[in-house]
Amino acid sequence: MPLLVTGSIGIDTIRTPHGSSENCIGGSAIYFTMAASFFAPVRFIGVVGADCPFDIPGMFAGRNVDLRGLEVRAQSKTFRWAGTYKETMDDRVTDAIELNVLAEQPPAVPSAFADSRFVFLANTAPRLQIQLLRQIQAPVFVAADTMDFWITDHLDDLTELLTQIDCLIINADEAKLLARQFNLVRAAEQILTMGPSLVIVKKGESGALMCQVDGSRFVLPAYPATEVRDPTGAGDSFAGGFMGYLAQARRTDFQTLKTAVAYGTVVASFTIADFSLSGLTNATRDDIDIRLEMLRRFTCF
Amino acid sequence: MPLLVTGSIGIDTIRTPHGSSENCIGGSAIYFTMAASFFAPVRFIGVVGADCPFDIPGMFAGRNVDLRGLEVRAQSKTFRWAGTYKETMDDRVTDAIELNVLAEQPPAVPSAFADSRFVFLANTAPRLQIQLLRQIQAPVFVAADTMDFWITDHLDDLTELLTQIDCLIINADEAKLLARQFNLVRAAEQILTMGPSLVIVKKGESGALMCQVDGSRFVLPAYPATEVRDPTGAGDSFAGGFMGYLAQARRTDFQTLKTAVAYGTVVASFTIADFSLSGLTNATRDDIDIRLEMLRRFTCF
Numbered sequence: 302m303p304l305l306v307t308g309s310i311g312i313d314t315i316r317t318p319h320g321s322s323e324n325c326i327g328g329s330a331i332y333f334t335m336a337a338s339f340f341a342p343v344r345f346i347g348v349v350g351a352d353c354p355f356d357i358p359g360m361f362a363g364r365n366v367d368l369r370g371l372e373v374r375a376q377s378k379t380f381r382w383a384g385t386y387k388e389t390m391d392d393r394v395t396d397a398i399e400l401n402v403l404a405e406q407p408p409a410v411p412s413a414f415a416d417s418r419f420v421f422l423a424n425t426a427p428r429l430q431i432q433l434l435r436q437i438q439a440p441v442f443v444a445a446d447t448m449d450f451w452i453t454d455h456l457d458d459l460t461e462l463l464t465q466i467d468c469l470i471i472n473a474d475e476a477k478l479l480a481r482q483f484n485l486v487r488a489a490e491q492i493l494t495m496g497p498s499l500v501i502v503k504k505g506e507s508g509a510l511m512c513q514v515d516g517s518r519f520v521l522p523a524y525p526a527t528e529v530r531d532p533t534g535a536g537d538s539f540a541g542g543f544m545g546y547l548a549q550a551r552r553t554d555f556q557t558l559k560t561a562v563a564y565g566t567v568v569a570s571f572t573i574a575d576f577s578l579s580g581l582t583n584a585t586r587d588d589i590d591i592r593l594e595m596l597r598r599f600t601c602f
Numbered sequence: 603m604p605l606l607v608t609g610s611i612g613i614d615t616i617r618t619p620h621g622s623s624e625n626c627i628g629g630s631a632i633y634f635t636m637a638a639s640f641f642a643p644v645r646f647i648g649v650v651g652a653d654c655p656f657d658i659p660g661m662f663a664g665r666n667v668d669l670r671g672l673e674v675r676a677q678s679k680t681f682r683w684a685g686t687y688k689e690t691m692d693d694r695v696t697d698a699i700e701l702n703v704l705a706e707q708p709p710a711v712p713s714a715f716a717d718s719r720f721v722f723l724a725n726t727a728p729r730l731q732i733q734l735l736r737q738i739q740a741p742v743f744v745a746a747d748t749m750d751f752w753i754t755d756h757l758d759d760l761t762e763l764l765t766q767i768d769c770l771i772i773n774a775d776e777a778k779l780l781a782r783q784f785n786l787v788r789a790a791e792q793i794l795t796m797g798p799s800l801v802i803v804k805k806g807e808s809g810a811l812m813c814q815v816d817g818s819r820f821v822l823p824a825y826p827a828t829e830v831r832d833p834t835g836a837g838d839s840f841a842g843g844f845m846g847y848l849a850q851a852r853r854t855d856f857q858t859l860k861t862a863v864a865y866g867t868v869v870a871s872f873t874i875a876d877f878s879l880s881g882l883t884n885a886t887r888d889d890i891d892i893r894l895e896m897l898r899r900f901t902c903f
Contacts, residue, residue, distance in 0.1 A: 389784045483690045485807070486826045506786070507808035508823055518900050520823040522809055525787045559903040599819050601902045602860040 303367070304548040305414055306333050307346040307433050308423025308537070309403055312354070314383035315576060317390065319530040325577035326355050327382065329423035329446070332534035335581045336541025336568045337421075338364040339589055341548035344417055346370030346433075348408045350377035350401060360578070369411045377402040390529055391506060410436035419548040421540060422466070424448050427458035434465055442553050444468035444499075444544060446536070452479045463496035467553075470501045470540050485510060486518070501543070501562065503536050511562055517555045521562055524570035524596055531576040535569040538581060542568030542589075567592045604668070605849040606715055607634050608647040608734050609724025609838070610704055613655070615684035616877060618691065620831040626878035627656050628683060630724035630747070633835035636882045637842025637869045638722075639665040640890055642849035645718055647671030647734075649709045651678035651702060661879070670712045678703040691830055692807060711737035720849040722841060723767070725749050728759035735766055743854050745769035745800075745845060747837070753780050764797035768854075771802045771841050786811060787819070802844070802863065804837050812863055818856045822863055825871035825897055832877040836870040839882060843869030843890075868893045 308330030314323045330347040337343045342365040349357075351373065358368055378401040386393045407429050415438050422430040422445040430445055437443075443466045451459050452475060459479075463469065469492060477483055480491035489500040489512040502510040508522040543565035550557050567589055574580040609631030615624045631648040638644045643666040650658075652674065659669055679702040687694045708730050716739050723731040723746040731746055738744075744767045752760050753776060760780075764770065770793060778784055781792035790801040790813040799815040809823040844866035851858050868890055875881040 484828060484830060486828045490828075504808065507805065510823075510826060518826050519903070520809075520826050520900050521903070522811075522821040522823050525811060525819050525821050527785060527787045527791075529785060556903075563903045597903065599821050602820070602822070602857075602864045602898065 302418055302548045302551050303342045303344050304337055304419040304421065304544055305344040305346065305410075305417035305437065306330050306337065306421045306423065306541075306544075307370075307407070307410075308333055308421075308425070309380050310347045310349050310353070310357070311380045311382050313381075313533065313577065314396075315386075315531055315533050316384070317386040317531050318388050320576065322531070322576040324354065326360065327533060327577060328380065329537040331578070332537035332572065332581070333421060333423060333541035333544075334361065334366055335364075335578055336538040336572070337545030337548070338366055339568065339586050340542070340545030340564070341365075341419075342367065343545070344370060344414045346408055346410060346414070348372040348374055348377075348402050350379040351375050353379045367414075370408060370414060372408040374402055374405070377405060384533070386532065390532060393532075407433065418442070419544060420444070421544045422446070423537060423540075427451050427455055427462040430462050431458065431465065442467050442547060444470055444540065446470050446540060447475065448472075449475050449478055460495065463492070466497050468499040468501065469497045470503065470543070472536065473502050473504045476500070476502045486512065499558070503539060505532075505535070509539070509562055509566060511558065513555060513558070519555075519559045519562060521566055522600060524566055524592065525599060526570045526573065528574040530574060531580075532573045533577070534572050538572040539565035539569040541565070563593055563596055564589070567596055603719055603849045603852050604643045604645050605638055605720040605722065605845055606645040606647065606711075606718035606738065607631050607638065607722045607724065607842075607845075608671075608708070608711075609634060609722075609726070610681050611648045611650050611654070611658070612681045612683050614682075614834065614878065615697075616687075616832055616834050617685070618687040618832050619689050621877065623832070623877040625655065627661065628834060628878060629681065630838040632879065633838035633873065633882070634722060634724060634842035634845075635662065635667055636665075636879055637839040637873070638846030638849070639667055640869065640887050641843070641846030641865070642666075642720075643668065644846070645671060645715045647709055647711060647715070649673040649675055649678075649703050651680040652676045654680045668715075671709060671715060673709040675703055675706070678706060685834070687833065691833060694833070708734065719743070720845060721745070722845050723747070724838065724841075728752050728756055728763040731763050732759065732766065743768050743848060745771055745841065747771050747841060748776065749773075750776050750779055761796065764793075767798050769800040769802065770798045771804065771844070773837065774803050774805045777801070777803045787813065800859070804840060806833075806836070810840070810863055810867060812859065814856060814859070820856075820860045820863060822867055823901060825867055825893065826900060827871045827874065829875040831875060832881075833874045834878070835873050839873040840866035840870040842866070864894055864897055865890070868897055
């Protein structure tokens with residue numbers, strides 16, 4: 302079942318203790334789509350400027366990705382981000398950010414995408430996420446990401462968005478900020494009272510927590526990875542693996558949601574093994590399935 | 603099978619955002635023993651001064667705890683610790699510490715305890731841990747804890763200790779410090795080259811990682827607790843549940859070690875639910891077994 306994603310496309314410059322990568326492909330929609338394409342057809346919505354140096358159709362060649370929602374805006378410049386990871390790899394600083402085309406009107410949802418059933422709204426202004434969602438006729442399962450800026454400065458819009466989605470996928474610090482609650486389980490439960498029936502809290506190298514409004518819970522550690530060269534895109538890859546598996550399974554019962562979290566976790570472990578998209582594009586679906594079974598063995602007792 | 607523990611007995615004063623507890627019972631041997639006593643007979647070695655206000659035999663009444671290693675030193679004062687937890691509950695500051703009797707000669711191992719098979723050496727000077735261990739005739743499985751001070755200032759002694767134990771149970775930051783390695787799995791693998799065949803890294807609210815020298819790994823999140831009033835003693839309770847279950851099972855194959863880590867995790871979740879020992883002493887073995895099955899359901903996919 303096709304899965305719709307809207308998010309960013311970026312020109313990234315990344316420095317980590319293990320090396321650096323200049324002007325490489327990045328952005329939430331790119332990582333999400335590459336991750337999800339292992340599982341299900343992906344409908345891609347994103348916008349770049351005329352300066353975009355990447356062959357995006359070539360990048361997704363051989364994968365079931367519908368790029369009719371990719372807009373190249375002739376008078377605009379592509380989103381750029383530069384960041385440096387600390388020696389500990391668990392934190393980073395943003396060296397430079399140029400919103401460029403992301404500060405303009407978002408791309409429209411192609412009419413051919415309006416019947417999408419599974420939808421992921423990557424992090425952006427919640428007002429734009431609401432506008433994008435309005436263009437989908439009858440979504441079955443809508444997930445969204447957000448970040449601290451929208452929580453602190455656009456809480457009204459975010460509160461409205463939360464009543465319109467099924468699942469919020471959010472970082473731990475941001476979950477605590479949104480819920481005004483330091484205990485993570487309580488924070489997730491508090492967010493469940495704000496609209497979504499499912500909350501997934503991303504804890505980076507500590508894994509993920511999923512809470513459903515019926516009281517079901519699931520906690521999974523991160524894959525115990527020894528190869529970590531560039532954590533950029535881990536969260537969006539997690540979301541891509543998670544949503545991709547759901548779209549493939551065409552179900553959202555709790556057992557399927559658990560397996561989807563495990564797939565998201567495994568896909569993210571491939572992303573962080575190398576710079577930019579290299580970790581993901583070097584993996585196969587077989588590699589992912591093998592690592593899923595490893596993760597099961599590593600975590601079940 | 604009896605389990606020997608040597609560690610501290612303390613008079614604690616604890617402040618958390620959820621309340622405070624003055625001059626309550628604490629110390630590594632106390633938390634460890636209470637946790638382990640749900641599973642196996644415990645042989646206790648520890649020392650207090652004449653000022654000790656606690657009825658330690660009464661505290662362990664009805665539990666299979668052999669207190670012949672409890673020494674009351676008439677001319678000494680009991681170890682004291684005071685600490686305050688931050689609002690986030692994931693960090694604390696030490697307000698005051700008085701080593702008192704812990705700075706003196708450690709208690710001797712009673713001859714009746716010399717045939718102990720399972721041994722836990724709680725955190726203290728590695729030189730003392732070595733001396734204590736020498737008094738055990740033929741241990742089968744020895745685990746030890748340590749901390750940053752011994753790693754930075756007594757590394758030679760600690761290096762010697764590591765060649766004499768089977769298992770190091772250590773906090774994440776201290777594992778990284780000891781291994782000089784920021785990646786936690788690599789840090790654990792590095793420590794395995796220093797002597798022990800098993801390393802367990804305690805990650806607080808992020809759970810635990812276990813690595814064996816044969817390449818086996820296990821990762822388990824913390825129990826998703828909503829009741830966290832006082833995290834003091836969580837690590838020692840974890841060790842107590844872990845070692846207690848091993849002593850009960852009389853085996854140390856990897857499947858048993860995994861279940862032992864899960865029991866340690868569950869026991870710690872009871873400890874942190876209330877101040878001092880109250881969380882633990884209010885639990886029953888049935889409560890622990892029920893929560894173990896909950897944890898299995900929360901983590902397996």
